Amino acid sequence: MLSVEIEKRLGDFVLHAAFETAGGATALFGPSGAGKTSLANAIAGLLKPDRGHIRLAGDTLFDSDTGIDVPAWRRRVGYVFQEGRLFPHLSVKNNLTYGRWMNGLTVDAKAFARVIDLLDLGRLLNRRPGNLSGGERQRVAVGRALLMQPRLLLLDEPLASLDAARKAEILPYLERLRDEAQVPIVYVSHNLVEVRRMATQVVVMEQGRIVNQGGLELLAGQTESRGGTTFHDAECR
Numbered sequence: 001m002l003s004v005e006i007e008k009r010l011g012d013f014v015l016h017a018a019f020e021t022a023g024g025a026t027a028l029f030g031p032s033g034a035g036k037t038s039l040a041n042a043i044a045g046l047l048k049p050d051r052g053h054i055r056l057a058g059d060t061l062f063d064s065d066t067g068i069d070v071p072a073w074r075r076r077v078g079y080v081f082q083e084g085r086l087f088p089h090l091s092v093k094n095n096l097t098y099g100r101w102m103n104g105l106t107v108d109a110k111a112f113a114r115v116i117d118l119l120d121l122g123r124l125l126n127r128r129p130g131n132l133s134g135g136e137r138q139r140v141a142v143g144r145a146l147l148m149q150p151r152l153l154l155l156d157e158p159l160a161s162l163d164a165a166r167k168a169e170i171l172p173y174l175e176r177l178r179d180e181a182q183v184p185i186v187y188v189s190h191n192l193v194e195v196r197r198m199a200t201q202v203v204v205m206e207q208g209r210i211v212n213q214g215g216l217e218l219l220a221g222q223t224e225s226r227g228g229t230t231f232h233d234a235e236c237r
Contacts, residue, residue, distance in 0.1 A: 002026075002152060002184065006042055006052035006062070015039060015208045018052075024200030025178045025185040029219070034205040036188045040154050043186065044079050045072030057151050073102075078145030078183075079154045082161050085141065086129040092140050093125040099148040108147075115143045118180060119173050135166035139173055146181060153181075156188040171197060192219060 005018040015035045019026075028036040041047035043054055045061065048069060054062040056077070061070045078099075086095045096115070100107070116122050119139045129137055138158055145153060158174070159167045175197060178185055187198050195202065196219060204212040212218050 001055075001057065002043070002186070003053070003055040004039070004043065006039075006049035006054065008038065008042060008047065008049045010038065013208055015042075015049075017205070017208075017210050019203050019210055019213050021184065021186070021201060021203075023184045025187050025198050027195040027199035027202045028186060028188045028205060029190065029195050029199075029202050030205035031190055033207075034190075035208040036190075036205055037156055038208075039205070040079075040156050040186060040188050043152070044077050044154055045070065045075050046079075076149065076151045077154055078148050078150030078152070080138070080141045080145050080156065080158050082157045083137075086137055086144075088129050090128070091125065092121065092127050092129070092132070095129065095140055096121070096125075096144050096147055099144050105149065111147060111149075115146050118146075118176060119143045133166060133169075134162045135169040138162070138170055142174070142177065146177075146183070150183060153177075153183050153185045154188070155185060157190075158187075159189075159191070159194060167194075174198060195219065 001020060001022050003020045006015070008015040013035070015038050017035070017039050028039060030036055038047060042049050049062060049064065051064040053060065053064070056075070060068050061075050062068060087098065090098065119142060121139060121143055124132065124136060124140065129140070132140065159170060162170065171194070178198060187195070189195050196216060199216060201215060202213065202218045203210055204218055
């Protein structure tokens with residue numbers, strides 16, 4: 001279970017968020033500027049809250065009352081960013097294994113083979129990121145995060161930088177990841193289509209606060225913003 005109750009002031013913006021999730025894929029859904037990425041960064045240990053707590057699988061990652069603040073590298077949270085952030089000079093295989101090496105994890109051939117199969121990366125292992133499509137790069141980034149044996153996966157707008165064709169390519173892999181990897185996922189997005197396909201529960205954010213949480217029924221009547229134009233729920237199907 002992930003339990004979050006934090007407050008963080010960032011200039012004039014105040015993030016005040018409290019929610020719990022027991023597993024599956026939880027979407028942090030809301031418009032740009034709602035505080036979704038700041039909340040994800042706090043969970044990952046990249047942003048220190050002013051007060052509150054973050055607990056994962058029974059362990060306290062942050063608690064302002066007791067002074068606990070586990071560093072990011074010890075939280076066992078796999079973080080996949082919008083652009084993947086692969087090392088351009090390393091092969092796909094070495095990008096995949098880098099996280100395990102940095103965390104002092106031994107080679108696990110079975111885990112490696114399982115991730116390769118799950119994300120269909122076998123034919124890409126000897127290539128470098130510059131020779132991959134955007135969707136392929138994101139699959140490698142997800143695989144690298146999985147191989148770190150995370151207790152939680154944070155996917156921050158993982159499809160935002162991709163065109164429609166690449167999004168259609170990678171979404172089935174993310175759905176398979178949700179169903180087969182048995183790792184809780186927090187999926188950050190303002191895209192209704194993605195959230196409908198990926199989420200098992202939804203946390204709706206506006207202006208730094210959580211305004212609703214529950215099942216996919218919360219998306220009825222929601223809107224998303226694209227380039228200044230508001231699209232209603234029915235238009236995004």
